[in-house]
Amino acid sequence: MRIxxxxxxxxxxxxxxxxxxxxxxxxxxxxxxxxLACICAKTDEELAPFREKGYAVSTDAFAMINDSTIxxxxxxxxxxxxxxxxxxxxxxxxxxxxxxxxxxxAKYGHELFPLAEEKDCHILFxxxxxxxxxxxxxxxxxxxxxxxxxxxxIINGTCNYILSRMSEAGLSFEDALKEAQAKGFAEADPTxxxxxxxxxxxxxxxxxxxxxxxxxxxxxxxxxxxxxxxxDISTAADFGCTVKLLGIYHRxxxxxxxxxxxxxxxxxxxLSSVNGxxxxxxxxxxxxxxxxxxxxxxxxxxxxSAVVADLVSLARSTDTGSRCALPMGxxxxxxxxxxxxxEETSARYYFRFxxxxxxxxxxxxxxxxxxxxxxxxxxxxxxxxxxxxxxIVVITEKILECKAAAALQAIDALPxxxxxxxxxxFLM
Amino acid sequence: MRIxxxxxxxxxxxxxxxxxxxxxxxxxxxxxxxxLACICAKTDEELAPFREKGYAVSTDAFAMINDSTIxxxxxxxxxxxxxxxxxxxxxxxxxxxxxxxxxxxAKYGHELFPLAEEKDCHILFxxxxxxxxxxxxxxxxxxxxxxxxxxxxIINGTCNYILSRMSEAGLSFEDALKEAQAKGFAEADPTxxxxxxxxxxxxxxxxxxxxxxxxxxxxxxxxxxxxxxxxDISTAADFGCTVKLLGIYHRxxxxxxxxxxxxxxxxxxxLSSVNGxxxxxxxxxxxxxxxxxxxxxxxxxxxxSAVVADLVSLARSTDTGSRCALPMGxxxxxxxxxxxxxEETSARYYFRFxxxxxxxxxxxxxxxxxxxxxxxxxxxxxxxxxxxxxxIVVITEKILECKAAAALQAIDALPxxxxxxxxxxFLM
Numbered sequence: 001m002r003i004x005x006x007x008x009x010x011x012x013x014x015x016x017x018x019x020x021x022x023x024x025x026x027x028x029x030x031x032x033x034x035x036l037a038c039i040c041a042k043t044d045e046e047l048a049p050f051r052e053k054g055y056a057v058s059t060d061a062f063a064m065i066n067d068s069t070i071x072x073x074x075x076x077x078x079x080x081x082x083x084x085x086x087x088x089x090x091x092x093x094x095x096x097x098x099x100x101x102x103x104x105x106a107k108y109g110h111e112l113f114p115l116a117e118e119k120d121c122h123i124l125f126x127x128x129x130x131x132x133x134x135x136x137x138x139x140x141x142x143x144x145x146x147x148x149x150x151x152x153x154i155i156n157g158t159c160n161y162i163l164s165r166m167s168e169a170g171l172s173f174e175d176a177l178k179e180a181q182a183k184g185f186a187e188a189d190p191t192x193x194x195x196x197x198x199x200x201x202x203x204x205x206x207x208x209x210x211x212x213x214x215x216x217x218x219x220x221x222x223x224x225x226x227x228x229x230x231x232d233i234s235t236a237a238d239f240g241c242t243v244k245l246l247g248i249y250h251r252x253x254x255x256x257x258x259x260x261x262x263x264x265x266x267x268x269x270x271l272s273s274v275n276g277x278x279x280x281x282x283x284x285x286x287x288x289x290x291x292x293x294x295x296x297x298x299x300x301x302x303x304x305s306a307v308v309a310d311l312v313s314l315a316r317s318t319d320t321g322s323r324c325a326l327p328m329g330x331x332x333x334x335x336x337x338x339x340x341x342x343e344e345t346s347a348r349y350y351f352r353f354x355x356x357x358x359x360x361x362x363x364x365x366x367x368x369x370x371x372x373x374x375x376x377x378x379x380x381x382x383x384x385x386x387x388x389x390x391x392i393v394v395i396t397e398k399i400l401e402c403k404a405a406a407a408l409q410a411i412d413a414l415p416x417x418x419x420x421x422x423x424x425x426f427l428m
Numbered sequence: 429m430r431i432x433x434x435x436x437x438x439x440x441x442x443x444x445x446x447x448x449x450x451x452x453x454x455x456x457x458x459x460x461x462x463x464l465a466c467i468c469a470k471t472d473e474e475l476a477p478f479r480e481k482g483y484a485v486s487t488d489a490f491a492m493i494n495d496s497t498i499x500x501x502x503x504x505x506x507x508x509x510x511x512x513x514x515x516x517x518x519x520x521x522x523x524x525x526x527x528x529x530x531x532x533x534a535k536y537g538h539e540l541f542p543l544a545e546e547k548d549c550h551i552l553f554x555x556x557x558x559x560x561x562x563x564x565x566x567x568x569x570x571x572x573x574x575x576x577x578x579x580x581x582i583i584n585g586t587c588n589y590i591l592s593r594m595s596e597a598g599l600s601f602e603d604a605l606k607e608a609q610a611k612g613f614a615e616a617d618p619t620x621x622x623x624x625x626x627x628x629x630x631x632x633x634x635x636x637x638x639x640x641x642x643x644x645x646x647x648x649x650x651x652x653x654x655x656x657x658x659x660d661i662s663t664a665a666d667f668g669c670t671v672k673l674l675g676i677y678h679r680x681x682x683x684x685x686x687x688x689x690x691x692x693x694x695x696x697x698x699l700s701s702v703n704g705x706x707x708x709x710x711x712x713x714x715x716x717x718x719x720x721x722x723x724x725x726x727x728x729x730x731x732x733s734a735v736v737a738d739l740v741s742l743a744r745s746t747d748t749g750s751r752c753a754l755p756m757g758x759x760x761x762x763x764x765x766x767x768x769x770x771e772e773t774s775a776r777y778y779f780r781f782x783x784x785x786x787x788x789x790x791x792x793x794x795x796x797x798x799x800x801x802x803x804x805x806x807x808x809x810x811x812x813x814x815x816x817x818x819x820i821v822v823i824t825e826k827i828l829e830c831k832a833a834a835a836l837q838a839i840d841a842l843p844x845x846x847x848x849x850x851x852x853x854f855l856m
Binding site: 014018022026029030031126132133134137138141142143144145146147212270273285286287288289290291292293294295296299301302304305306307308309312313327330 | 442446450454457458459554560561562565566569570571572573574575640698701713714715716717718719720721722723724727729730732733734735736737740741755758
């Protein structure tokens with residue numbers, strides 16, 4: 001199988017390295033031949049080291065795509081618009097595609113997957129979600145004897161590192177972010193990760209695979225972690241809980257409940273001990289029961305390894321002319337999931353109110369909760385460093401999101417409530 | 429694809445149930461047709477409910493196997509000799525095979541896998557190891573971009589339940605076993621599970637997949653859990669450790685280190701929090717880093733679900749004439765792994781000595797350890813309920829197994845050492 005690779009950055013470089021390392025094994029043990037026929041990048045400088053090693057290289061990705069001897073196009077360049085054009089051209093030319101680009105698939109998958117189905121080509125994307133965890137393959141193949149009822153996942157290493165460090169070392173969000181940046185676990189502009197956008201891309205893809213529908217990532221509820229404070233983390237610990245940024249999927253009748261937001265998890269929950277940059281996907285299936293997969297979420301070789309596993313799959317299927325992956329044609333605008341609006345979801349809630357230490361403030365807050373039919377499971381009033389201020393933490397029983405939102409809005413309008421109130425949902 | 433099923437017990441019944449439940453989904457969403465063409469069992473009584481439902485049934489498995497309209501034989505009867513004859517006949521007749529029978533594959537896989545390769549047939553066995561965890565598929569496909577350096581796994585739910593209950597509730601081994609039997613988690617004769625035989629079958633299969641060689645389960649070191657006491661569990665906890673029965677694989681140069689024995693694990697280790705009847709497989713891979721998969725290890729529907737996933741794979745591959753699984757022909761006598769003898773392995777050790785509370789006993793024990801060049805990391809002398817007796821626990825630094833064995837033999841011969849000494853290895 002002749003491979004055309006676009007992108008020689010972290011993951012692209014890793015793929016070249018693994019193919020060099022394991023090509024002989026693939027041929028001898030698996031009987032598949034993976035030939036890196038052309039490497040594309042933007043500039044000659046990026047390509048120079050590969051040209052020196054004897055690879056065919058090009059700065060013209062479209063020329064490579066239209067080369068009739070290329071069987072599969074591997075896109076590892078990142079971004080949206082150029083990859084969209086490359087992959088469309090590759091599929092139009094009848095080539096299989098492998099990509100690690102979750103942003104692209106979340107945004108344009110509804111064009112690309114149906115096109116692939118029409119052209120009888122595969123788009124494989126194991127590396128797009130949880131680099132080192134073969135979760136796409138599990139959902140498409142290993143778990144096909146079971147229906148996924150619930151999925152919750154930690155799929156952004158940056159956020160999980162920050163929350164883990166806030167929990168272990170009592171750091172503030174800002175200090176944990178700085179530490180993550182210093183260690184290379186967060187970008188200089190971390191918005192994409194900490195505001196949950198990256199998790200939303202991945203959650204939309206996983207929810208789509210679980211539901212056989214197209215879940216539009218732009219329509220799912222997303223809250224990031226930038227508003228989580230050290231006080232929230234330590235108060236959660238007092239309640240035996242950990243705070244994690246989760247991607248969540250539930251099947252609710254014919255509708256899909258998919259969202260991304262911080263969650264309180266009991267410390268006994270399997271996801272609770274997944275720390276640092278590790279990723280994890282927890283599934284509750286009808287026949288299989290609960291399963292968890294944990295592994296590296298990102299990084300050069302874990303991600304490249306997933307790309308190479310896709311290439312081996314493809315080679316084994318193209319050699320014999322079979323389909324190797326489940327049909328993905330369902331991922332189309334015509335088959336869009338009906339999402340459960342966040343207002344209609346329900347959960348137990350953690351509320352934290354910052355109030356003046358004034359007479360009647362607790363009565364006012366609990367009065368508003370009562371008006372909104374919110375039952376209180378427990379309540380703690382804590383002194384904070386700031387004299388004259390108190391912190392009131394309320395854990396509610398299971399209530400509707402719309403009630404929670406209405407109560408918070410009313411409470412935030414109270415004269416003695418000084419900061420915007422905090423709200424974190426429990427996973428269960 | 430026309431399926432012939434042998435066995436209508438727990439798992440066989442589960443497969444029938446899932447096929448009834450999901451056949452429409454497989455056809456509509458995946459485009460594969462799974463037709464249960466014949467159900468075989470030993471007696472007419474077992475078959476009666478299925479005949480009533482309209483299935484073709486038979487007490488003659490060989491006749492079904494030789495029916496030219498059957499594409500795949502699913503063996504869920506258990507045992508060794510009849511399944512060996514059935515599967516040999518099925519493969520000779522050019523039929524694919526799906527089985528959950530780890531004992532059969534560990535014992536006769538070296539005949540069956542090469543025969544399958546010769547006949548261009550598949551043997552799929554996802555359900556044979558860790559029912560609810562798609563670990564076979566992961567090793568064969570998802571992790572193929574990486575080489576497995578180390579594997580450790582909890583793959584016997586009975587043992588894990590017993591050890592978990594000893595740890596959580598301070599039960600003795602005997603009481604925990606009785607509880608497991610009362611809950612249906614252990615057989616009336618639990619030998620096969622508690623002595624580690626079942627784990628050895630599964631570990632041999634996993635080690636074979638990791639090493640592309642045939643690991644003979646009869647040659648790997650096996651110690652079960654029947655000698656683990658409540659005192660060992662609580663002392664391990666004092667050292668921040670949990671005791672688990674692990675299957676272990678290490679690649680050591682061109683040799684394979686595969687074994688099954690109880691292990692001390694630090695509480696932070698991912699396997700440490702896998703409790704009850706859950707199974708888990710931890711892998712350390714060169715490119716992928718560490719990954720863990722956890723899920724139901726046994727049970728009617730989890731195991732049946734894995735069988736059905738294999739059937740879907742097969743249907744997708746037979747419809748197009750492709751191979752769907754990695755070649756397993758390496759699993760043959762000609763390609764037997766060279767095993768590292770247990771004497772040549774090394775680990776940190778936990779020793780527990782029961783001694784008379786007599787002058788000089790500690791000096792005698794530590795003297796023998798010193799003669800065998802065993803460095804002590806820590807040592808605790810504890811009083812026990814029995815007056816006149818003491819318990820001495822030694823944690824060693826990393827030493828060779830042969831030194832540990834020699835020292836224990838000498839110590840057991842000391843006049844003041846009253847019971848056989850306990851030895852448990854640390855995982856790391």
